[in-house]
Amino acid sequence: MPEDLPELIGWQLEEAKRRLASLGRHVEVKQTSSPRHKPRGRLRVIRQRAGQNGSVELTVAAHPEISPTRKEQAPDAGSSLQTSIRIPDADEAEQDLISRIDPARVPKHVAIIMDGNGRWAKERGLPRIMGHHAGRESVRSVVKDAPDLGIQSLTLYAFSAENWRRPSAEVVDLMELMAGALHEELPELKRQGVALRTLGRPERLPEKVREEFQHAYEETKDNRRLFLNIALNYSGRWEILDAAKRLAERVKSGELAVEDIDEEHLASMLYLPDTPDPDLLIRTSGEHRISNYLLWQIAYTEIYVTPVLWPDFRRIHLLEAVLDYQQRKRRFGAVNSSPGS
Numbered sequence: 188m189p190e191d192l193p194e195l196i197g198w199q200l201e202e203a204k205r206r207l208a209s210l211g212r213h214v215e216v217k218q219t220s221s222p223r224h225k226p227r228g229r230l231r232v233i234r235q236r237a238g239q240n241g242s243v244e245l246t247v248a249a250h251p252e253i254s255p256t257r258k259e260q261a262p263d264a265g266s267s268l269q270t271s272i273r274i275p276d277a278d279e280a281e282q283d284l285i286s287r288i289d290p291a292r293v294p295k296h297v298a299i300i301m302d303g304n305g306r307w308a309k310e311r312g313l314p315r316i317m318g319h320h321a322g323r324e325s326v327r328s329v330v331k332d333a334p335d336l337g338i339q340s341l342t343l344y345a346f347s348a349e350n351w352r353r354p355s356a357e358v359v360d361l362m363e364l365m366a367g368a369l370h371e372e373l374p375e376l377k378r379q380g381v382a383l384r385t386l387g388r389p390e391r392l393p394e395k396v397r398e399e400f401q402h403a404y405e406e407t408k409d410n411r412r413l414f415l416n417i418a419l420n421y422s423g424r425w426e427i428l429d430a431a432k433r434l435a436e437r438v439k440s441g442e443l444a445v446e447d448i449d450e451e452h453l454a455s456m457l458y459l460p461d462t463p464d465p466d467l468l469i470r471t472s473g474e475h476r477i478s479n480y481l482l483w484q485i486a487y488t489e490i491y492v493t494p495v496l497w498p499d500f501r502r503i504h505l506l507e508a509v510l511d512y513q514q515r516k517r518r519f520g521a522v523n524s525s526p527g528s
Contacts, residue, residue: 200230200247213242217451233463236519246451248461274335277502284506292513293337294466298488299329300344300480303472303496316360321498323368330381332502333413336509340414340462342386344480348422351391362392365419366399373403380412386458387421388429416459423482430456430483457483464488467512469505471497489515 195203200216207214215238218230234246272285272293301322308318326343333341345365351358376383383403400419433456437443443452454460464484470476473494477485491508493500 195232195235195243195245198232200232200245203232203245207243213238213240215242215244217244217246218248231463246454248463272336274332274502281503281506284503284510288336288506288509289513290337293509294489294512295338296340296342296463296465296467297333297338297508298342298344298465298468298481298485300468300470300478301325301497301500302470302474302478304498306472307496307498315357316364318498319361319364323364325497325500327372328501329505330376330413330415331379332505334379336505338413340416340465342416342418342462342465342481344418344421344478346387346419346421347479348388348420348425349479351420362396366393366396369399369403373406376403376407376415377410380410381415382407382410382413383415383417384459385417385419386426387419388425389420391420414462416462418480421480423477423479426458426481427453427483429458430454454483467491467508469493469508471495471500487517487519489517 195206198206204214204216230247232245233248236244238244272288272290274281274285277285304318304322305315306318307321308315311317330341346361350361353361383400385400385404389397389400396419400417430453434443434448434452438445438448464486465481465488468481468485468488468490470490470492473492475492481488489512491511493504493508495504
């Protein structure tokens with residue numbers, strides 16, 4: 188977007204419209220919803236782009252409100268913005284980074300490719316599965332710290348469609364680890380106000396894994412402090428393919444005409460259609476690739492790559508990623524209106 192316009196993703200629609208009206212901008216609104224999910228909550232902006240003749244096009248979806256379990260009030264995007272970040276147990280180096288973060292510009296949705304578990308184990312002469320066990324503490328850390336920073340949604344790449352190609356013993360160990368870890372962590376997720384959801388094709392997952400995640404979903408679905416999305420047996424190409432198939436079914440049944448299909452229709456058929464696109468994608472271990480992750484959703488996502496291996500990823504690394512994100516100028520396909528840009 189042009190520099191004179193604010194970043195509106197995550198804002199409530201009415202607040203976004205008032206803000207744009209104050210800048211003399213005309214607003215075009217598109218709403219996306221999914222027949223598979225009953226919309227709940229207020230309409231929030233999930234995409235923005237420059238329209239014609241200086242207008243701004245906003246795509247909105249009914250996104251559940253954040254309800255914190257702690258005494259402090261959670262930030263209400265676009266109206267009562269979080270004015271400070273308080274993490275009492277942060278050390279001196281972390282506090283220095285926190286003091287430099289603008290609470291109003293914290294990414295609302297962060298996605299993470301958790302890479303480097305095997306390399307971490309190999310460097311220590313340990314079996315690969317020990318790297319995955321060590322990575323569990325990193326998940327704990329980021330889930331705890333994300334809502335304190337003002338992050339509302341966190342999407343973690345836990346097991347890709349390609350991961351089935353790994354040695355069968357490692358896959359079995361991974362599945363047992365995920366089921367066991369979720370069973371053990373569920374009480375803490377509930378205490379922290381975390382709502383857990385999954386995206387991917389669950390059919391191939393072991394029954395125990397499916398049962399644990401379904402149980403966790405039922406136990407946490409009313410929480411609103413943080414939406415924790417776990418990508419399991421996930422492929423970005425599969426997600427787009429599955430969405431296209433669902434659209435084709437609607438065309439075949441006469442519910443939808445081919446000429447009426449647009450981006451919003453396809454987006455409404457994705458695995459978690461009411462979740463805003465990620466603002467920030469973090470990849471650990473220094474690899475510069477997307478790995479078939481959220482291919483539709485990251486069209487305008489800022490990407491941050493760190494050499495830190497996932498088992499070593501802690502609060503200070505999350506803070507560094509957020510600070511780096513705040514140095515970016517998000518234009519969403521537009522150009523700056525300032526001279527010389």
